[in-house]
Amino acid sequence: MSKEWPLWEVFIRAKNGLAHKHAGSVHAADARMALEAARDTYTRRMEGVSLWVVPSVSITASDPGEAEALFAPAQDKVYRHPTFYTVPDGVKNI
Amino acid sequence: MYTTELKDKSQKQAATPLSAEDPERLAAFEARVAADDFIEPKDWMPDAYRKTLVRQISQHAHSEIVGMLPEGNWITRAPSLRRKAVLLAKVQDEGGHGLYLYAAAETLGTSRDEMVEALHSGRAKYSTIFNYPTLTWADIGAIGWLVDGAAIMNQVPLQRTSYGPYARAMVRICKEESFHQRQGYEIMTTLAKGSAEQKRMAQDALDRWWWPSLMMFGPPDDNSPNSAQSMRWRIKRESNDEIRQRFVDATVPQAEAIGLSIPDADLKWNEARDAYDFGAIDWEEFYAVVRGEGPVAKERMAARVSAREDGRWVREAALAHAEKRAVRLAAE
Numbered sequence: 001m002s003k004e005w006p007l008w009e010v011f012i013r014a015k016n017g018l019a020h021k022h023a024g025s026v027h028a029a030d031a032r033m034a035l036e037a038a039r040d041t042y043t044r045r046m047e048g049v050s051l052w053v054v055p056s057v058s059i060t061a062s063d064p065g066e067a068e069a070l071f072a073p074a075q076d077k078v079y080r081h082p083t084f085y086t087v088p089d090g091v092k093n094i
Numbered sequence: 095m096y097t098t099e100l101k102d103k104s105q106k107q108a109a110t111p112l113s114a115e116d117p118e119r120l121a122a123f124e125a126r127v128a129a130d131d132f133i134e135p136k137d138w139m140p141d142a143y144r145k146t147l148v149r150q151i152s153q154h155a156h157s158e159i160v161g162m163l164p165e166g167n168w169i170t171r172a173p174s175l176r177r178k179a180v181l182l183a184k185v186q187d188e189g190g191h192g193l194y195l196y197a198a199a200e201t202l203g204t205s206r207d208e209m210v211e212a213l214h215s216g217r218a219k220y221s222t223i224f225n226y227p228t229l230t231w232a233d234i235g236a237i238g239w240l241v242d243g244a245a246i247m248n249q250v251p252l253q254r255t256s257y258g259p260y261a262r263a264m265v266r267i268c269k270e271e272s273f274h275q276r277q278g279y280e281i282m283t284t285l286a287k288g289s290a291e292q293k294r295m296a297q298d299a300l301d302r303w304w305w306p307s308l309m310m311f312g313p314p315d316d317n318s319p320n321s322a323q324s325m326r327w328r329i330k331r332e333s334n335d336e337i338r339q340r341f342v343d344a345t346v347p348q349a350e351a352i353g354l355s356i357p358d359a360d361l362k363w364n365e366a367r368d369a370y371d372f373g374a375i376d377w378e379e380f381y382a383v384v385r386g387e388g389p390v391a392k393e394r395m396a397a398r399v400s401a402r403e404d405g406r407w408v409r410e411a412a413l414a415h416a417e418k419r420a421v422r423l424a425a426e
């Protein structure tokens with residue numbers, strides 16, 4: 001069996017002012033073809049004004065097994081949120 | 095349905111017994127799924143969950159792709175430019191659906207080539223509905239109305255399926271499906287209001303597609319062995335019979351509204367159940383089609399295989415070109 005075309009991750013900017021968001025993946029021989037395939041596959045209904053394609057192998061993801069170590073410490077730092085602080089009644093604009 | 099548990103030949107025995115897996119991880123997994131949490135590609139999952147998903151999602155993808163054939167058959171013969179543009183867009187959507195789903199299955203560690211190979215060698219299944227021929231233009235109406243209608247009924251609950259990439263693919267697909275059913279119903283409406291001959295054509299298409307459409311939801315619940323497990327894992331969210339009943343209840347009035355009659359002498363409104371009673375489904379026919387004895391099963395597979403083989407040199411050339419360019423760019 002011949003080699004498969006590499007996999008690319010597709011990101012779409014829905015409109016200017018918004019960030020690119022992951023939409024899915026496509027197989028393509030090169031970046032140009034990945035863009036064209038992404039256009040045909042993910043933007044048939046005006047879903048976007050800009051596309052990014054990134055070789056899937058280039059993405060480094062965090063390990064879900066480490067999610068707790070990575071993200072849980074933020075949980076006991078409620079003082080990072082404004083609701084942690086008391087403001088006297090009647091004080092405004094703060 | 096597209097995702098009916100059709101056993102493939104690789105599934106002789108159930109996968110790894112659940113008991114062989116780390117009971118603590120398994121319990122944590124079950125709890126997450128029961129709490130309607132989503133499972134993502136890198137999360138730990140039981141082997142049987144992974145295997146069931148790969149089978150179900152790839153079967154669904156194959157159905158979308160093979161499903162392009164019966165309708166593609168009429169693109170060049172659509173009766174007007176409007177109908178042609180619509181049908182072309184619809185068939186292109188189905189191709190997209192197949193691609194979203196293959197990509198979702200690939201996140202589980204299977205490759206596109208493996209899945210396509212499984213389909214072409216006859217190991218993997220696809221929905222039985224696509225092994226019926228499209229004899230007249232009215233069949234395009236009946237497919238959009240009934241087959242896409244049935245697909246929607248089945249796919250809407252799958253937007254909340256427990257595997258994240260599958261659920262996200264289903265959200266996209268459901269958004270795109272809604273015009274598919276309407277364009278089919280519009281074709282049927284136009285024919286039903288046309289000349290006596292056109293109306294006959296519409297009725298004939300309904301007569302031929304009605305029962306196969308009901309079979310799309312899969313075997314009755316009491317004969318659907320893997321359903322309970324799949325429901326528990328939220329891979330399936332409603333039973334075959336429940337969705338089938340909902341489809342019948344929704345579709346009968348639509349047929350009446352355009353003066354067509356459902357080909358079922360036992361069809362009757364049941365006041366007490368607040369639903370339609372309907373006649374017995376010929377499951378022998380269903381299983382025969384599953385076994386590959388559908389009227390055009392061989393043509394369907396031959397078309398897929400030759401598309402793959404005829405395009406092989408193009409895929410290889412594109413890859414060779416890309417590799418050569420990468421080397422040249424690196425040298426610059």
Ligand SMILES: [Fe+2]
Pocket residue numbers: 158187188191245267271
């Ligand atoms: Fe579809």
Ligand SMILES: [Fe+2]
Pocket residue numbers: 188242245271274
């Ligand atoms: Fe569709």
